[in-house]
Amino acid sequence: MSTEAPPPAPRTARARESLRSLGSALRTPAASTEPLLARAAKPWQRYVPYVVALGFAAALLPVTVTVLVQDYGLAGGWAGSLATAQAAPLLLAVTRPLQAWWIVFTADVVGAVLLLATADDLDGRSWPWTPMVVVGYLVLMVCLGLREPRRTLLAVWLSTGAAGLVFELASQDRSDGVQLLLFVLSGVILLVTAAVRERGDAQRRLVEQETISEVERAQRTLLEERARIARELHDVVAHHMSVITVQADSAPYRVEGLPEAAREEFSTIAAGARESLTEMRRLLAVLRSDGSAGERAPQPGLGRVQQLVEATVRAGVPAELSLPSDLGAVPPSVDLSAYRIVQEALSNVVRHAPEAATRVSVSSDGDWLTVLVVNGPATARTSPLETSGTGHGLIGMRERVRLTGGTLDTGPLPDGGFRVAARLPLAPDTGPAAKEPTPKDPT
Structure with a gap:
């Protein structure tokens, strides 16, 4: 017995489902009630939405009352109530634009019905939306587009068009086409503001992802250095x-x-x-x-620093070495750490400051071994010097110095060069490294 696929859903059922989805969007505001521009860098910028909303509300409220009473012949009580319901919610739109839209949209529809029922003559006057309604509604659309998702914006736009169509069908002789103008302008504003909001959200997510990736990369580099x-x-x-x-x-x-x-x-x-x-x-x-x-292979030490400097010179970096013939007893861990620090510092010079004059100095006062690598400004710099500590070389230096209980000082020089200075203890009973002075250039 063959099984047949179920028939496709009727178009009416799909239409009802779409309408139900749009209705749900109008009932579900955005989860965030954060004010617009709340994350602005400067404090005064965070107050701009409130100032703009207050300015529009303060301007539209008296103008709406005056126009409704004098031009449309509406009673003063109704005019004041409609003006308040249409203008005051603009302040609410800064944090809750969808709730403000419900109030304004309802007031606009009620106002259009009242004007249709009470006004004797609308010749030359906009209906169903007055000029003040158009201005306030477009301001509200800006707030909605910057906060609500696409589905909600589509539902709001279609509701605006549906209300205008109903009034057009109800009284075509009184309509002057303002409903079509509002429908088009609101759609354009919603589209532009939604695009701006989504672009900003994408940039924020990209920055957050880059920050997370940078942290993970630094942590991974640190672990690799410690294992090494x-x-x-x-x-x-x-x-x-x-x-x-x-x-x-x-x-x-x-x-x-x-x-x-x-x-x-x-x-x-x-x-x-x-x-x-x-x-x-x-x-x-x-x-x-x-x-x-x-x-x-056997681990290197200070005895091979001369080879490092010679290899650096062959790479095109003019380097000089100051290394006493007798440094005294150097613990193996300090010997290895000093060699690696010089190696990483010279590698950074080759990568980030090619052709820069470099000086390597290793000295000892009996208790501390001082390692100093200073390079001048690069003549053909290819990438910025590592000053933030996120570079692979500086992380390795800091880990080695921390392991031996010494101190490390790195940073750019006023002339555009870079300096790496490390002090490593030679005796196990040397006091805490943190209390030692910062290494100074012996020259």
């Missing part, structure tokens, strides 16, 4: 742990007359060190899961 530093410091820590293991294993043979308790203690120390080495190897396997096999 952890991989590099593994060799330093592993060396010390290996020394501890060897010394603990060989102590019973090197030191004569050790009691049995001391021998067991050394054996426990060696076993703990070996277990720590095993755990570190497992951790390193996780950190190197991205296949960075090249990082298994």
Whole structure:
């Protein structure tokens, strides 16, 4: 038995569904009641919608009363009530334009009915909408277009046209075509203001997305740098742990007359060190899961800074190096961090300040190792210098300095150059780095 597809819905049913949807749009205002221009940069700009609405309301109210009484012959009570209902809601439209439209639209329809019933002669006068109604209604359309969604704007526009059509059919001899004018003008204003609003919303969403992406990118870069530093410091820590293991294993043979308790203690120390080495190897396997096999090579130190400077010179950057022949004892972590700081600083010079004269200085006062990289203004700059800390290089520098307990000072120079100055502690008992003065250019 074959199954037939259900017949398509009748056109009348689809029309009823469309009307029901438009009716729902007229009953559901925008969720936000934020005043128009509430996010303006300057405070005075936020009051502009209220001032404009108050100005139109104050101007339309007496003019409407006067025109309805003198030109249309409407009673003073009715004229005052209609003028208030048509003009006062413009103030409400700043925050709740759809509710204001309901009041104004109802008042306009009631006013058209009253003029049709009471006015004896409308020759030469606009009907069903008076000139004041047209002006106030168009102002209201601006507020609606800047706040409500498309479906609501379409429902408002069609309601405006439907009301004008009804009055046109009711009394064609009294109508002067103002309803068609209002229908066209309101549609144009709703279309333009809705386009402006949607463009602004799209720009705000784009800015928010860019901000989120920038934060995520900075966080990802930070995590990558920390993982990279952890991989590099593994060799330093592993060396010390290996020394501890060897010394603990060989102590019973090197030191004569050790009691049995001391021998067991050394054996426990060696076993703990070996277990720590095993755990570190497992951790390193996780950190190197991205296949960075090249990082298994011995880690560099200050002894290779000369090679960095020579490579920078070959890249077209005139660089000079000031490096004492005897810096004294430099801890391995500080030695590695100092090398990486110089490496990142010179890389930034090559990328952001090509052909700029650069000076690299490494010095020591016994307690602190000072690393200074200063470059002059670029002769052919290709991109801005990294001053906000979002660059990959500066993040790595800050992480390395923080790890060793030192200080870092980076920033542009008055002549257009850039400066990177780091102070790294050489002794483990050096006081807090934050209390140390900012590194100064020795020259």
